[in-house]
Amino acid sequence: MSRNNLIPTDPRRLGAYWTAARLGSGGQGVVHEAYGAAGLAFDLAGRGLGTQE
Structure with a gap:
């Protein structure tokens, strides 16, 4: 996937x-591509659904 x-x-x-991004x-x-306070990267799709990578 391109960023x-x-x-x-x-x-x-x-x-x-x-x-x-x-x-x-x-x-x-x-x-x-999103990040939380702990620096964890997430890919979030649709309406608020996501999976930790």
């Missing part, structure tokens, strides 16, 4: 996580 800059409509925060988008939503 792209956030676009103006992308959220800057997702709950306790701050978004760093837009990784991609498709029929199931947008995938963002």
